[in-house]
Amino acid sequence: MEWSIQEIARLVGTTSRTLRHYDDMGLLKPSRMGSNGYRYYDQAALVRLQRILLLRELGLGLPAIAGVLDGQRETSKALMTHLKWLRQEQERLARQIASVETTIRKTEEGEQLMAEEILDGFDNSQYEEEVVNRWGRAAYDHSNRKWATLSKEQQRDLMVEQERVARALAEASVRGDDVASDEVQQLVRRHYTWVSFFWTPNREAYIHLGEMYVADPRFTANYDKHAPGAAAYLRDAMRVFAERNLD
Amino acid sequence: MEWSIQEIARLVGTTSRTLRHYDDMGLLKPSRMGSNGYRYYDQAALVRLQRILLLRELGLGLPAIAGVLDGQRETSKALMTHLKWLRQEQERLARQIASVETTIRKTEEGEQLMAEEILDGFDNSQYEEEVVNRWGRAAYDHSNRKWATLSKEQQRDLMVEQERVARALAEASVRGDDVASDEVQQLVRRHYTWVSFFWTPNREAYIHLGEMYVADPRFTANYDKHAPGAAAYLRDAMRVFAERNLD
DNA sequence: CTTGACCTTCACGCAACGTCAACCTGTACC
């Protein structure tokens, strides 16, 4: 028994294009080629094709399938490797789903909309993970609630203040001012006051916050956009401030 | 403040290639182009870039991101659509993981190895889902245990018998024999006997099995490989047999 | 002037085919 390319495609539920593809890449050769160039497949080819499709349904890539079918790789080993990859993918998806859900919830609460209008460039909701991971959900929720109670004008004022402080600090860093100087420490005090509106950090937390500005590229970008190195400069200034003024 | 392509790439943690890509596709244009062709980005561009990367981390495609950023699509709607897609992907992955685990278990029990040697073309383990779904796990396990107790010679004999019956039925269908004829019904009896080795179907189940041979392309392929239409022919013959001989 | 870092524009590569396009073959019917 022998079949044309269409017949065998229908038989196993695939397309002739796929079979030609498998031929081209050497995964499944026709058992015979007609003098007219037509491809013909026999029962052995059918069996091989069915195994190919079985492994394909499991998500294996075609090169991996070829390795298994040609006896180069053990079936179970290939599947174990594949399984690990699948599990990782699933975890990644789970994290992504959680993030998207959070983001949706926030946009529905209008938070993101405000962010779009006002907070662009320093969207506090964007950093939920960091805040929550390091200082707990309570602080974060508190911070959010406080933010939500504000009028748009008040929110804008806060953002403007943040921008001013950041810019002034950047300028100080460009001038090379000592981070311990009165002027710089005065700017840091304004920064601390600004932060305190959302959440009151102790010495350790405030120092930690400064480190985060440098460690997390998203924060870094938001300070370095005023001047390169501004984030690191702010971190140093914050440390001095914390050690002098906080417990 | 203005940055070169490398600077802004490092600032947000991406590559200059990516930024050129976004430029090419119109997702993020540089704020200014130098007379030398260099790309320069200002703060507004930085903000837009950060939003792009935020959405990208959520898994949105670049065209979708463009739609959101240009205000053509609502953020939350885009995210909802995306979330549905993510959930479907996760389910698909879960199913695939289950399948791979099952397959690994079977290969480790040596079942698949035998299948590779003997059962190719009618691998009973390949159809676990159908069998389990329609007649319960007990029947399937019983069937598997029985198979496992056999010697390789016995297994081979059973497969040979199945092939003989299938081939003879295909020939009868080609000749156009009546499915109710004695000869054909004799062949069906051999088929029933063969099936009964694994599992004893009643009238309804046996008729159902015949229907499955036609409905499921994988079964169909295994009978039609002897002759086109053989699966449908067998189904008809099985129905006659069941109605005459089974309860 | 050289070096080295950075910039530019092509353009292929990846995974697994889908989808034309342009052109033969085989079979059936008149």
Add this chain to the structure above:
DNA sequence: GGTACAGGTTGACGTTGCGTGAAGGTCAAG
């Protein structure tokens, strides 16, 4: 023999989001 129609063939581009050279111009420093 002609005609129609289904089915076969070989290219070759499109898809997603960049990575990765290739080949060559630009800029600041020594």
